[in-house]
Amino acid sequence: MTFVWFMELLKGTGQLFLHPLFYYFLFLAAVLGVSRVKRERRNFHVRAEDAYFELRQLLPIGLLIGLVLSVITILAGLTVPFALIILTAAVTILLSLPARVRLLSPVYTVGIAFFILIFTTGQDLGIPFIGHYFESLEDKIYPSVALLLALLVIGEGLLIKNNGAKGTSPKLVKSKRGQTVGVHEVKRLWMLPMFLLVPGEAIEIHFSWWPLFVVGNQSYSLLLVPFGIGLHQQIQGMLPKEAIRLHGGRVIGLGVLVLAIAIAGYWFPLASIGAVAAAIIGRELIAFGQRVQDEGRPFYFSKQNQGVMILGVIPDSPAAKMALQVGEKVTKVNGVSVNDEKGIYEAIQRNAAHCKLEVIDTNGQIRLIQRALYVGDHHQLGILFVQDEKKWDSSAV
Structure with missing residues (x-):
């Protein structure tokens, strides 16, 4: 059995390089790096970090956190429908088009996919090739999706707290009084790959070659799915590292709250909907609260009387x-x-x-x-x- 799991992990890892989001995230991180360098050169005639900095931050720490979360989901026997993976990828690409990297938070990508699933479960959508994935869905999938989202939010908070403050970008702006002042900005994209258990028959229908393994009487596929974690924060009234770590701590707290509500969804199905709604609303409140508090503080980086x-x-x-x-x-x-x-x-x-x-x-x-x-x-x-x-x-x- 250990050998079977080992082989599945190897196959799942290889499948990461077949996922289009893997290459799409590489492209987005490269765009963020180039745009940051151009802005820094406009402000200072020199760049801080090089244009590859965002690419270097994209995967390493996300891979570690994703591995930990994968172990939790597998040991808990958490399974997710293949339809969720398809929808999350589609929503991720759509939300990235306005170039607002913060919308790539899992609360939006997985959260929106969750609510789409609610309205498409058991429906004949008439979509060629993938329509069957939605027709065969059942209501019992909701608690597992809500639980996955809670874990991703906790992972997002850990990434922000431990890596978000690294290499924040200095920026010159005009205050309301027309004075040149400094702020720090972080536009960061991380990739958080997670191994997910997907019911085998969901994929086998159209992909007979897809690797499966059997536990008891149920067949599964083990997929390594790349989730995007986006952050955009501008800091004017605090030291950047303090502000971002505070932000990350709040996101972790939100994830723990969503996790508690999601667990209740196994006994009270409506709690799953409440968990996802709480994640989306809570993430918006955190971003709004941070912005209001920061704008209420005086500029930390302004001309000094001494030094x-x-x-x-x-x-x-x-x-x-x-x-x-x-x-x-x-x-x-x-x-x-x-x-x-x-x-x-x-x-x-x-x-x-x-x-x-x-x-x-x-x-x-x-x-x-x-x-x-x-x-x-x-x-x-x-x-x-x-x-x-x-x-x-x-x-x-």
């Missing part, structure tokens, strides 16, 4: 090697007090071979940093900050 606030740090630059952090303030360079880009540049030129900084960290503590500047180093320190001029030019030091 220069670090809006971003270019990877592999001298600033990155000196462990400078977003949100810290550079108050002195080579012993000279600084308040703007010109002051920093002039202070660096006082000693082109060595750089000594006085920095106030995010806890208000003063620390001294010094480092030799070598030939081949980044031509500037690698700090991105909110400049004092009306035009967004030369805002990197």
Whole structure:
């Protein structure tokens, strides 16, 4: 039996590369990376992370979380209809067309697919090739779909909390008073592949070659299905890492709530509908609440009376090697007090071979940093900050 499961896992893994969403998510992540780099170059004449950053974040941590969730669903004996997988893929592509990556959250893709299933279960839709998948559905599938959604929401929260704050993108915007201020933006797409048990006869009817295995008297297929997790958040009033981790924690809490309601659906069928509705409404409330709270705070990244606030740090630059952090303030360079880009540049030129900084960290503590500047180093320190001029030019030091 162990060998059978091992072979099914290998087959399921191979089928991931046959799923069109796998390649579609690669395309979307590449588009996000290119658009981010173009915007950063408009603002700072230099990009922060390279255009492949979003592609590098797409799969690794999602694969780990997906594996854990897969073990839970398989041990729980959770089965989902093949019709759900078809609908979720179709809804995912449709929701991605407005270029609003946050709509790729499972609460929307799986949630909308769930409500479509409610209206199509047992119906003769007259759709060639796939219509049978809907005609053979029964009401008992609803609790399993709601439970799957709850697990995906928890997985989404974990991804946001543990990976969302990595590589947030600095951005220059205009405040209501017309002043140039800084914000941080994260537009991220993750792929969360999950092994799902699908009743074998649902696929075997049209795909006689599809691999099946038998447990008891029931045959199943084990599919590795890629789910998309999208996040779009702009932060103006807090440190990006704090705001995003708070957001992720709230999403995890929503997932736990939805999970409790979904479990009740095995005894009270209407609870399954309530669980999915709660997921969609709750996710909207979290996004709305975060936006309202953030807009009510003063801009964290604005011109300072003392020092220069670090809006971003270019990877592999001298600033990155000196462990400078977003949100810290550079108050002195080579012993000279600084308040703007010109002051920093002039202070660096006082000693082109060595750089000594006085920095106030995010806890208000003063620390001294010094480092030799070598030939081949980044031509500037690698700090991105909110400049004092009306035009967004030369805002990197």
